[in-house]
Amino acid sequence: MHVPEKILNNYDLEKIVDTSDEWIKIRTGMFERHIAADSEAASDIAYQAALKALDSAGIRAKELDMIIVASVTNDHAFPATACILQKLLGAREIPAFDISAGCSGWIYAANIAKQYIENGICSHILIIGVDLLSKIVNWSDRNTCVLFGDGAGATIISKAEPSDISCFIDSHISSDGSSYDLLIQPAGGSRQPASEKTVKDNLHTIYMEGNKIFKLAIRSMNDACHIVLKRNNMDIRSIDWLITHQANLRIIEALGKKLRIAEEKVIVNIEKYANTSAATIPIAMDEAIHLGKIRHGDLVLMATFGAGLTSGSLLIRY
Numbered sequence: 001m002h003v004p005e006k007i008l009n010n011y012d013l014e015k016i017v018d019t020s021d022e023w024i025k026i027r028t029g030m031f032e033r034h035i036a037a038d039s040e041a042a043s044d045i046a047y048q049a050a051l052k053a054l055d056s057a058g059i060r061a062k063e064l065d066m067i068i069v070a071s072v073t074n075d076h077a078f079p080a081t082a083c084i085l086q087k088l089l090g091a092r093e094i095p096a097f098d099i100s101a102g103c104s105g106w107i108y109a110a111n112i113a114k115q116y117i118e119n120g121i122c123s124h125i126l127i128i129g130v131d132l133l134s135k136i137v138n139w140s141d142r143n144t145c146v147l148f149g150d151g152a153g154a155t156i157i158s159k160a161e162p163s164d165i166s167c168f169i170d171s172h173i174s175s176d177g178s179s180y181d182l183l184i185q186p187a188g189g190s191r192q193p194a195s196e197k198t199v200k201d202n203l204h205t206i207y208m209e210g211n212k213i214f215k216l217a218i219r220s221m222n223d224a225c226h227i228v229l230k231r232n233n234m235d236i237r238s239i240d241w242l243i244t245h246q247a248n249l250r251i252i253e254a255l256g257k258k259l260r261i262a263e264e265k266v267i268v269n270i271e272k273y274a275n276t277s278a279a280t281i282p283i284a285m286d287e288a289i290h291l292g293k294i295r296h297g298d299l300v301l302m303a304t305f306g307a308g309l310t311s312g313s314l315l316i317r318y
């Protein structure tokens with residue numbers, strides 16, 4: 001994982017919009033978030049995370065067979081941030097592309113990577129969830145600006161050796177496009193190209209109907225978890241850790257209750273990073289591994305949801 005240096009806490013936000021540390025903590029569980037510098041773009045943060053992932057996997061960039069970047073805050077509308085990262089890393093001529101699945105992007109990328117490993121085309125795939133939502137929030141809208149932070153989480157998914165305990169067991173991804181307009185950056189694409197008016201009307205920033213998403217998030221993550229558990233004849237009691245998208249502590253707790261998983265098995269770090277979109281799950285996983293919580297052999301279930309509205313789950317043995 002990698003996050004920008006600058007930290008913005010709830011007290012700092014009190015000086016920007018009409019909010020309070022108490023409201024943010026009680027309603028979301030968040031306290032601080034990392035915010036990228038003006039000079040930092042998604043590929044800069046992703047690059048730092050990628051270097052750490054390569055190092056911990058003991059793999060050189062030249063050995064990568066594919067790079068997938070999941071982001072909604074890419075360096076440019078085109079080319080893909082993955083291609084910029086390919087250059088920064090000095091990777092070979094391999095497929096490098098971005099996917100847009102909102103906060104579910106990292107699980108979508110993992111799901112795609114699994115297919116390319118299983119069909120034998122690739123041996124090592126770098127997947128990265130990176131978002132700098134601070135660049136596209138409306139800093140005068142208290143409904144949204146307090147919720148997000150910046151960061152990246154990078155992962156190498158590799159072909160297993162027969163002796164490996166670790167394995168990618170299963171993953172499920174889905175989308176419900178009927179609610180696409182509940183979470184959207186309205187302008188800047190072909191529907192509403194950038195103009196003086198779109199800038200003046202703040203249409204290049206995040207628009208969200210938080211209340212509606214709240215309920216859908218719990219339902220879709222619960223469904224996604226049950227799909228992979230059922231498909232693998234597993235019971236929630238066999239799961240050692242649950243890592244969900246970190247969008248709101250109340251969503252995480254409600255999902256934990258619905259799934260009937262013990263509270264102490266649910267990984268939460270929302271108070272330190274807020275919602276880093278496609279990066280929340282790999283950041284939470286990295287921290288939990290380094291804190292000695294997740295150990296080799298543990299079964300880890302992950303669940304996500306995001307703009308689209310996308311959702312998904314991932315089951316691994318670490």
Ligand SMILES: CC(C)(COP(=O)(O)OP(=O)(O)OC[C@H]1O[C@@H](n2cnc3c(N)ncnc32)[C@H](O)[C@@H]1OP(=O)(O)O)[C@@H](O)C(=O)NCCC(=O)NCCS
Nearest residue numbers: 019020023027103142143146210211213214247248305306
């Ligand atoms: C956004 C969210 C935190 C709002 O929490 P909530 O409990 O639903 O709060 P509401 O939207 O009902 O707002 C309650 C009140 O707090 C106010 N409020 C909203 N943001 C505030 C803030 N930052 N500080 C103080 N008050 C705030 C609202 O204006 C409203 O006031 P009113 O009752 O006078 O109209 C919550 O709905 C949420 O987390 N939704 C999911 C969002 C999400 O996951 N997004 C990412 C998807 S990947």
